[in-house]
Amino acid sequence: MQEMLAASDPDKEPDPVYRVTLWPHRSLSWRQFRIFMAIIAGMLTVPLIPFLGGTGLWVIALFLLADFLLLGGMILLTYRSGRLREQVSLWPDRLRIDRFEPNGAHLSWEANPHWIQIKLVETKRIPAYLMLSSSGKEVELGAFLTPEERRALALDLREKIQNLSTTG
Secondary structure, eight states, rough: OHHHHHHHHSSSSOOOOOEEEEEEOOOOHHHHHHHHHHHHHHHGGGGGGTTTTTTTTHHHHHHHHHHHHHHHHHHHHHHHTTTTTEEEEEEEOEEEEEEEETTSSSEEEOOOOGGEEEEOOOOOTTEEEEEEEEEEEEEOOOOSSOOHHHHHHHHHHHHHHHHHHHHH
16 A cells, blocks of 8 residues: 555656766775785784894884774775765756765756756866756766766766657
8 A cells, every 4th residue: 555655656756767876996895905904914913023022022013003003094094985976867857966975965966958068078187077067057977987987978978868859
């Protein structure tokens, strides 16, 4: 009964005809991170061997521990930026980009897909800079993607919007 009510709910947003979620690439999975840190811990114990039984062992061990914790902390800090993601949703009457920041902030941009201009700007500093504009407002999309991924995304978006025009 509840399923029928939910299906007929006028406030429920229809499913988009196209949806893609973008996120930054992470070079280490959590499993690989743990293995890496275990290898580093093993390597950091090697310099302690000559000092076994000596009084200088604890001084050097404290510095090596600080190095180990600092390295692990810095890598974990970069993982925090991996929580950034952008979601592009396309309906016949609108395109919406939702950006979810690592700190939990949520930004959104909407426009009519038939009026959107998709621009790939080639600069020396940033190749294939992807911008969407409509009604005098612009939004950058996929800044964390590689230039090839931004070009593929631009082609995909153009194709999906073109398909809207031909089917609608």
